[in-house]
Amino acid sequence: MHWADKIAQEIVSSGKYKPYWVDDMKTPSGFAHVGSLRGPLIHSLIFRALKDVGVEARFTFVINDFDTVDELPSDLKESFAKYMGFPLRATPSPKDGYKSYAEYFAQDFKNNFKDLGVEAQFLSSWDMYHEGKFDEVIKMALDSSEKIQDIYQKISGSRKKEKGWLPFQVICENCGKLGTTRVYAWDGKEVSYKCEPNMVAWAKGCGHEGKISPFGGKGKLPWKVDWAAHWKVMGVTIEAAGKDHASKGGSYDIALTLCDEVFGYPRPFNFGYEFFLIGGKKMSSSKGLGLKAHDLVKIMPAELGRFVFTRTNYKEQIEFDLMGTMAIPDLFDEYDEAWQAYVAGTDENLARTFILSQISEVPAKNPIFLPRFRDIANYLQLPDVDLLKKFEEGKGSPLSEKEKEILKEREKYAKVWLENYAPEEFREQMSGKLPVEAKKLSSEQKSYLGKIIKLVDKASNPDDLQKDLYELSKETGIKTKEAFSAIYLAFIGKDHGPRAAWFLLQYPKGKVLARLKEASK
């Protein structure tokens, strides 16, 4: 059984968590990296699995647009420094056409989600606070400030109790900042606060002191309290969290305990999911490391993008190392295997993975010929290969319209892969002139290059030429490795490279022969 179906089954058979309300959330503080798609995708899968069980479910995604600007993407570091400390929703958009900073970045990940079939309904935290929906929980939290501090201390073990601390921040009436205000008194109606010049290192408060009502969007709860408060206000019953939040004593634990002890709200069905790693490292938006979420559909079809998350159990890390690796061709192979399992009904889990990876409609269960991605990438680098003809030969009959469509789509993505991600041996290019490294050629190697001129001249297919090149090295007594590195030194200035015959035949013959003559002199 697919892991998402297991979770759905566990939820339904528990008899709890009704009505089923799946939720996830994100702060729109910059362009999301590809790893941050894991949460939305996991929630989308659980939502679909619940619906497939036949129960009613709801799926929302909260845009945390009432959060503070507390870090900036590198390209905005200087121009937006003055907005540090402001609510994201009260900060202007970096680009025209958006109402706020929050809206600009939220729109980007809403688009990513749509592309990947994440069907959540979006809600704005700022709007919910301003509509007064949080008034009740704000009062509860302010009335329970001691208890909340106890919970922080008990669960995370780190925080020292501060006398007079209150779980709330207001927007300063004088300067408009949220991240700099300290609320120090609550009389049951209003809070007293000071906009502190030195409370945080990343923003400076104006020093203003005031007393205002905390309700109706005048301020917000600190995020762990805010998280639990959202569950209660909305009625969320299912929400997972990334491992960084879900570790023992972390923010998720605190939020769940706040449900029990402060808000009197049943804990949502919860679990922590593993990291998404690139080259063994956890991705980070602020450090600009790795791929942006909106780039995923530029490098592979959306179903494949979804498949990345569907195929891996939430308990396992996803290693997504695309640069200079065969990861993308491997992913296509796995996807094709899942598709064929779906058609043949051979592997239930794999077939289900395929179904859950579809963006909207699941393809009909008809036999299908899937042109292999890595072959397309190979053929694209050979001279005069008619892709359609090549694959029709492979299939043994004409491709159907659907198959042609897939071939065309894969051709597009194979070009992207070759240009940006393929290992060197897949995309080595002949140098414009004889590389300086060709000086390293021994006389034996030069003589070999002179002898292959004839072979290349008469060659018409790479399979035969490759054999001939190999045979010739045997005949002349040069070590095979030396022979092939002679070719690479003459064409790319390295002692290793792509499969020689395929490489040589992709260029105009005149150019190749001229280079061989020059290098063998």
Ligand SMILES: [Zn+2]
């Ligand atoms: Zn202020």
